[in-house]
Amino acid sequence: MNYQQTEIPDYNFAYLDEQTKRMIRRALLKAVAIPGYQVPFAGREMPMPYGWGTGGVQVTAAVIGPEDTLKVIDQGSDDTTNAVSIRKFFARTAGVETTEKTADADIIQTRHRIPEHPLREDQILVYQVPIPEPLRFLEPRETETRKMHALEEYGLMHVKLYEDIARHGHIATTYAYPALINDRYMMDPSPIPKFDNPKMDMMPALQLFGAGREKRIYALPPYTKVKSLDFEDHPFVIQSWEDVCGLCGAKDTFLDEVILDDQGNRMFVCSDSDHCNERQAKGHRGPQNRDDSLTEEVAL
Amino acid sequence: MSRDSNILLSIRDLTMMYGSRIGCQDVCFDLWPGEVLGIVGESGSGKSTLLNCISAQLEPSEGQVSYNTRIEGMKEVYQMSEPERRLLMRTDWAFVHQSPRDGLRMNVSAGANVGERLMAIGNRHYGDIRQSAENWLGKVEIESDRLDDLPSTFSGGMQQRLQIARNLVTGPRLVFMDEPTGGLDVSVQAKLLDLLRSLVRDLGLSVIIVTHDLAVARLLSNRLMVMQRGRIVEQGLTDQVLDDPQHAYTQLLVSSILQT
Amino acid sequence: MTDMLKVEKLAKSFTLHTQGGTTIPVFEDINFSMQAGDCIGLTGESGSGKSTFMRMLYANYLCASGSVNVFHDGRWVDITTATPHDILEIRKVTMGYVSQFLRVIPRVSTLDIVAEPLTTLGASEEAAKDKARQLLSRLNIPERLWSLSPLTFSGGEQQRVNIARGFIADYPIMLLDEPTASLDAGNRQTVLDLIEEAKERGSAILGIFHDQAARDAVCTDFFDVTKHRIEYDG
Numbered sequence: 001m002n003y004q005q006t007e008i009p010d011y012n013f014a015y016l017d018e019q020t021k022r023m024i025r026r027a028l029l030k031a032v033a034i035p036g037y038q039v040p041f042a043g044r045e046m047p048m049p050y051g052w053g054t055g056g057v058q059v060t061a062a063v064i065g066p067e068d069t070l071k072v073i074d075q076g077s078d079d080t081t082n083a084v085s086i087r088k089f090f091a092r093t094a095g096v097e098t099t100e101k102t103a104d105a106d107i108i109q110t111r112h113r114i115p116e117h118p119l120r121e122d123q124i125l126v127y128q129v130p131i132p133e134p135l136r137f138l139e140p141r142e143t144e145t146r147k148m149h150a151l152e153e154y155g156l157m158h159v160k161l162y163e164d165i166a167r168h169g170h171i172a173t174t175y176a177y178p179a180l181i182n183d184r185y186m187m188d189p190s191p192i193p194k195f196d197n198p199k200m201d202m203m204p205a206l207q208l209f210g211a212g213r214e215k216r217i218y219a220l221p222p223y224t225k226v227k228s229l230d231f232e233d234h235p236f237v238i239q240s241w242e243d244v245c246g247l248c249g250a251k252d253t254f255l256d257e258v259i260l261d262d263q264g265n266r267m268f269v270c271s272d273s274d275h276c277n278e279r280q281a282k283g284h285r286g287p288q289n290r291d292d293s294l295t296e297e298v299a300l
Numbered sequence: 301m302s303r304d305s306n307i308l309l310s311i312r313d314l315t316m317m318y319g320s321r322i323g324c325q326d327v328c329f330d331l332w333p334g335e336v337l338g339i340v341g342e343s344g345s346g347k348s349t350l351l352n353c354i355s356a357q358l359e360p361s362e363g364q365v366s367y368n369t370r371i372e373g374m375k376e377v378y379q380m381s382e383p384e385r386r387l388l389m390r391t392d393w394a395f396v397h398q399s400p401r402d403g404l405r406m407n408v409s410a411g412a413n414v415g416e417r418l419m420a421i422g423n424r425h426y427g428d429i430r431q432s433a434e435n436w437l438g439k440v441e442i443e444s445d446r447l448d449d450l451p452s453t454f455s456g457g458m459q460q461r462l463q464i465a466r467n468l469v470t471g472p473r474l475v476f477m478d479e480p481t482g483g484l485d486v487s488v489q490a491k492l493l494d495l496l497r498s499l500v501r502d503l504g505l506s507v508i509i510v511t512h513d514l515a516v517a518r519l520l521s522n523r524l525m526v527m528q529r530g531r532i533v534e535q536g537l538t539d540q541v542l543d544d545p546q547h548a549y550t551q552l553l554v555s556s557i558l559q560t
Numbered sequence: 561m562t563d564m565l566k567v568e569k570l571a572k573s574f575t576l577h578t579q580g581g582t583t584i585p586v587f588e589d590i591n592f593s594m595q596a597g598d599c600i601g602l603t604g605e606s607g608s609g610k611s612t613f614m615r616m617l618y619a620n621y622l623c624a625s626g627s628v629n630v631f632h633d634g635r636w637v638d639i640t641t642a643t644p645h646d647i648l649e650i651r652k653v654t655m656g657y658v659s660q661f662l663r664v665i666p667r668v669s670t671l672d673i674v675a676e677p678l679t680t681l682g683a684s685e686e687a688a689k690d691k692a693r694q695l696l697s698r699l700n701i702p703e704r705l706w707s708l709s710p711l712t713f714s715g716g717e718q719q720r721v722n723i724a725r726g727f728i729a730d731y732p733i734m735l736l737d738e739p740t741a742s743l744d745a746g747n748r749q750t751v752l753d754l755i756e757e758a759k760e761r762g763s764a765i766l767g768i769f770h771d772q773a774a775r776d777a778v779c780t781d782f783f784d785v786t787k788h789r790i791e792y793d794g
Contacts (some may be wrong), residue, residue: 138405151383155420159405162412162419164424166448231426332645490666497665502681519665523644535643537619544621548577555578 036181054212338521
């Protein structure tokens with residue numbers, strides 16, 4: 001943007017000044033060059049509290065262009081407070097198009113999920129990350145964790161999985177499930193369900209991770225190998241459900257449990273609301289959505 | 301008889317200065333396989349500094365620490381690359397701290413504590429790791445039903461034995477110990493001493509043990525070094541140093557202990 | 561006969577730094593040797609330094625000058641200049657020492673304590689324990705005590721445990737400091753029998769014997785350290 005010749009807007013395009021974006025892009029380039037490696041960056045104060053996606057917002061601000069279409073999801077849903085406010089933030093500060101359709105988006109900023117719809121090479125997935133360091137659980141010293149990454153000393157990660165099996169009989173870590181990137185760096189995939197881990201592996205889209213409070217950026221370039229940790233005798237498995245989606249009948253999606261009343265009635269629905277709507281539009285129906293009448297079903 | 305090729309650890313002219321203050325100075329000695337070397341001296345005599353320098357935790361100002369590695373023979377420890385040195389420290393070496401809290405992960409189970417070194421060297425079979433952990437708890441006389449308990453639920457003596465098991469699981473040849481019986485009451489100390497001695501004998505371990513307790517030194521170590529103000533003032537066979545001390549400081553030290 | 565131990569021009573003094581650095585000379589110019597099958601009794605009145613001399617041979621005390629050559633593993637080694645590592649090897653394989661005191665780790669069973677020198681030499685646990693049981697039986701230590709630590713035993717029992725431990729490994733050289741003291745007649749005879757058996761095996765034995773009868777029964781020769789004693793009147 002050449003802002004000397006135009007009317008001075010209320011904000012620079014996408015809120016951050018251009019020098020800050022360049023600084024973040026340099027960090028992103030390094031992160032892409034070393035998949036899974038956490039690059040420190042000079043994170044800025046954003047007009048929202050830490051924990052609300054300040055890291056993801058800065059990354060999105062650094063990569064978004066005026067022609068891009070943005071989708072923001074939180075727990076798979078487009079209409080939670082967090083998703084809505086971030087979408088509005090970019091609509092206002094960058095004037096970009098927004099969408100709820102995964103297929104129509106150029107950039108998807110996400111908290112806690114990867115869309116069910118497979119992503120393409122021309123899309124970017126931006127993750128909001130609370131704690132970027134996968135080793136932090138057992139090793140509080142940053143100096144030591146950095147050394148462990150540098151020397152590929154990742155035995156400690158398995159200590160955590162061991163502890164899971166010892167206590168629960170199986171690997172009970174269900175989200176933020178650690179993965180080894182490109183046979184080199186141990187990475188925390190942010191608190192997505194482990195159900196989504198296989199989607200990261202060899203994904204055609206570029207994946208960027210921003211941690212605002214901890215001021216770290218990391219990335220997975222397209223088609224990067226992502227191996228979820230496991231034991232030979234306790235292999236990695238994703239969650240599965242006996243139920244199908246009550247609305248669209250999908251059997252292969254990540255389901256949320258919805259409590260319907262205080263009588264113990266409940267249903268399972270796709271956590272990815274766009275995917276679910278799309279399926280319903282194509283005529284797929286789940287057990288609680290027969291005759292196009294959800295309310296009647298519930299009343300029973 | 302003393303074939304130099306058999307030496308396990310060789311220390312030459314080791315000096316550690318903290319600014320102008322002496323940590324330890326001009327220390328030379330060799331350690332052979334299966335030997336237990338005691339280092340005694342009062343607080344502040346430099347014995348812990350020396351132990352940290354020897355065990356690659358504190359780079360000395362001057363001097364060499366050479367270790368007879370399994371594959372490449374004698375190598376200077378501070379000339380190794382950091383990955384190589386760290387690998388050595390968690391496989392062929394072990395370090396038992398005075399406080400179990402320094403040597404254990406208090407927020408994971410006893411089994412995970414023992415299994416950590418195995419996982420660190422690439423063991424990825426949960427069942428095997430758990431089995432080894434259970435065997436080792438047995439060897440240090442901890443009931444196998446405590447395998448999944450947190451170390452914080454253990455007594456001080458049990459924690460110390462757990463720390464030992466955690467260290468020995470990779471079959472190290474050289475073990476460093478810093479006042480391993482320090483915080484324990486007398487009856488628990490005796491049990492630990494007995495355990496340490498049988499482990500040393502059964503596994504053919506070489507040990508360097510720092511202690512201020514001459515009785516512990518007499519029962520565990522074959523050889524003794526006496527430190528005062530950073531220097532080794534006397535060294536020799538443990539019983540000779542304690543029964544016929546030559547240096548004024550050693551004589552004072554020996555005459556200061558209560559007779560048992 | 562085969563020489564086993566040769567002492568030449570040996571001298572000893574104590575320097576007491578805690579008493580202003582006073583040096584007390586004890587011995588000078590001791591020359592002495594032992595052959596396989598010898599049992600030499602150290603003589604001299606009480607306080608004349610017999611135990612000191614024995615401790616010097618075992619390298620428990622340092623010598624001021626001179627040499628103590630031990631025939632070990634097919635060659636002569638001077639114990640006064642040998643490294644601690646070599647001395648430990650000599651004590652493990654060649655030279656045994658029965659002192660008047662029992663120093664053991666609490667909690668270790670009597671049977672294990674007696675068997676230990678043999679397992680250290682590489683014998684199997686079972687073989688070592690078998691021989692330990694034989695010796696303890698011969699020395700009349702009741703079987704019910706074998707699993708206990710000897711630290712709770714009476715003085716006489718401790719002494720017999722010490723003897724069992726000293727005799728289990730068939731050392732070529734043995735140093736015995738009052739092995740028959742505080743024993744009753746029956747046990748004393750057992751110890752004398754053990755010494756006879758060691759002599760027949762070809763061990764060279766140096767002993768300090770309190771009682772005349774025991775000394776006369778087993779000794780083939782005598783050595784009086786008093787003659788080398790330096791009188792100190794400071």
